[in-house]
Every structure is written in C-alpha cells, then in structure tokens.
Amino acid sequence: MSTSNDDKHDDEAEAATAVVDDVEGEPGLTEAPPCDPYLAATRGLAVQHGWSVAPDEIELHELIGRGTTADIHRATWRGLDVAVKWMRPELFLSNASAEAFFAQELDVLSRQRHPHVLRLMGACLRPPESCFLVTELLSGATLGEWLHGGKERRRERPPGSVLPSLAERVSRALEIALAMRYLHEQTPRVLHRDLKPSNVLLDGDSRVRVSDFGHARFLPDGTEALTGETGTYVYMAPEVIRCEPYTEKCDVYSFGVILNELLTGEHPYIDTSYGPSKVRLPSSCL
Numbered sequence: 270m271s272t273s274n275d276d277k278h279d280d281e282a283e284a285a286t287a288v289v290d291d292v293e294g295e296p297g298l299t300e301a302p303p304c305d306p307y308l309a310a311t312r313g314l315a316v317q318h319g320w321s322v323a324p325d326e327i328e329l330h331e332l333i334g335r336g337t338t339a340d341i342h343r344a345t346w347r348g349l350d351v352a353v354k355w356m357r358p359e360l361f362l363s364n365a366s367a368e369a370f371f372a373q374e375l376d377v378l379s380r381q382r383h384p385h386v387l388r389l390m391g392a393c394l395r396p397p398e399s400c401f402l403v404t405e406l407l408s409g410a411t412l413g414e415w416l417h418g419g420k421e422r423r424r425e426r427p428p429g430s431v432l433p434s435l436a437e438r439v440s441r442a443l444e445i446a447l448a449m450r451y452l453h454e455q456t457p458r459v460l461h462r463d464l465k466p467s468n469v470l471l472d473g474d475s476r477v478r479v480s481d482f483g484h485a486r487f488l489p490d491g492t493e494a495l496t497g498e499t500g501t502y503v504y505m506a507p508e509v510i511r512c513e514p515y516t517e518k519c520d521v522y523s524f525g526v527i528l529n530e531l532l533t534g535e536h537p538y539i540d541t542s543y544g545p546s547k548v549r550l551p552s553s554c555l
C-alpha cells in the first residue's frame with residue numbers, strides 16, 4: 270500500500286480518533302471499534318449496499334499469495350470458492366494512514382464492473398484484526414508467471430517452459446488495454462498506479478483481470494494530479510519517479526513496458542544495468 274503524501278485522506282487519517290460508527294445491520298457485529306472517518310464511511314456504504322462480510326462467514330483455506338501488506342487465501346464464503354485478501358494487523362498498528370489507504374482500495378474497487386477487472390464480492394472493515402477483501406478466485410498464474418514460465422526474474426526461460434504464441438500474448442495486451450481504458454473513462458478517473466505483471470492475474474482460460482488496487486486513486490476532471498512516489502520502478506513512469514505531477518498517463522507508460530515485455534518475451538532491462546531506478550532522483554524524493 271502506498272505511503273505517498275499526496276492522498277486527500279491523509280489528514281483525516283492522521284487525525285483519526287475514537288470515532289464510533291453505526292454498525293446496525295452489519296452481520297455478526299454488536300460493537301464498533303474506533304476507526305478512520307473514510308473507513309467508517311466506506312463501511313457504511315458496504316452495509317448499505319449489502320457487501321459487508323463478517324469474519325465468521327469466511328472459511329479460510331490455503332495461502333495462495335503473499336503481498337507486501339496482505340496474505341491471500343483461498344476461502345469459502347456462502348458456499349462459493351473465493352479469494353480473501355486479509356490485511357496484516359501490524360499494518361494498522363504501525364501506520365496511521367493504513368485505514369484510509371485500505372478504505373481507498375475498497376472504495377475504488379467496489380465501483381468497478383468490467384470483465385477484465387478483478388471482481389470484488391464483499392469486504393470486512395474492522396481494523397486491526399479483520400480487514401479483508403473477498404474477490405473472485407482466479408485459478409491461473411499472474412501475467413508474469415504465464416509469460417516467463419516461473420516466478421523468478423532470470424535471463425533464461427526455465428527448462429520445459431514454452432513462450433505462449435504471439436496471438437495469445439497480443440490478446441492479453443488487448444485485455445489489459447480494455448480494462449485500463451475502462452478505468453480511465455470513469456468519473457472521476459481511476460489511476461491504477463501500480464500496473465505490472467504480478468498485478469495482472471489470469472483466470473482458468475488465461476483471460477486477464479487487472480487487480481491490486483492498493484495504490485489506486487480517483488482523479489477528478491480537470492485536475493493534473495498527484496505527486497509522490499508509488500508503484501514499482503521498472504514499470505513506473507519517469508514523472509512518477511521524479512515526484513512530478515502526473516495523470517492517468519502514468520498507467521499508459523506502465524502498459525507500454527508490459528506491452529514490450531509481452532511482444533519480446535523478455536524481462537524489461539534484463540540486459541542492462543541501467544534500469545529506471547538509476548534515474549537521478551531529485552533530493553526531495555530521497
């Protein structure tokens with residue numbers, strides 16, 4: 270999750286005190302702990318729109334992914350096979366802005382409906398112990414694993430793995446482009462800000478779902494946007510690395526790096542020591 274200083278909810282999060290919110294109608298809960306105002310509002314929306322999930326509705330199964338801020342499990346919810354992204358409790362105990370960032374991830378994802386964007390089914394917003402997203406379960410690999418035949422970044426393909434056909438690779442690029450166009454055409458626009466192969470998941474038919482909205486932000490019309498560093502250097506637009514203002518075009522840059530990777534079948538910058546992290550950063554970013 271981002272720790273950039275540009276977020277409009279930072280101040281609210283810093284000021285978060287003992288706001289006791291109304292949880293009437295939320296299944297399985299009688300008492301609300303203190304929480305950030307943005308998180309409280311998002312929880313209100315979840316209850317109102319029927320996507321609030323109580324922890325005891327979830328049967329957790331094996332771990333299927335480990336992110337920077339969360340563990341991802343296969344789970345059963347109301348008889349459905351789902352994925353549960355469970356935020357680590359330490360995150361909320363150690364970072365005053367974490368509740369607002371979690372609220373933002375949910376707020377963004379809960380409004381998206383597109384065949385190539387990961388589908389949110391519900392969520393629990395009870396920090397620090399019970400903050401999780403319930404999403405569709407994808408059985409395929411990440412785009413990076415699908416393309417390179419393994420998790421590791423290495424020059425040679427693992428023995429026995431075959432590069433998918435050019436037609437398949439172009440189809441994946443088209444699916445990502447459709448998802449990103451949809452996000453950028455929303456009002457307000459949605460910037461993903463961390464588009465990279467490990468955040469593009471594939472279903473059992475190898476169809477794309479753009480996922481991980483932990484860095485995503487809304488960008489109101491007419492504004493130029495945000496400053497502050499986020500995302501992953503290799504796929505990150507120069508203006509973002511340099512902490513200059515940027516718009517949804519930062520996602521277009523990331524898409525360009527992924528498109529090149531799909532067409533060549535090579536990791537970006539694999540043959541050079543001059544990667545984007547060597548771009549000289551202004552001292553304000555250090």
Ligand SMILES: Nc1ncnc2c1ncn2[C@@H]1O[C@H](COP(=O)(O)OP(=O)(O)O)[C@@H](O)[C@H]1O
Binds near residue numbers: 339352354468
């Ligand atoms: N819905 C899902 N279905 C299957 N695997 C998933 C799902 N969501 C996440 N994963 C796995 O967990 C990893 C980390 O998830 P992600 O949302 O990117 O977490 P983080 O925000 O911590 O990076 C992904 O790269 C993927 O391997």
Ligand SMILES: [Mg+2]
Binds near residue numbers: 336467468481
């Ligand atoms: Mg991720």
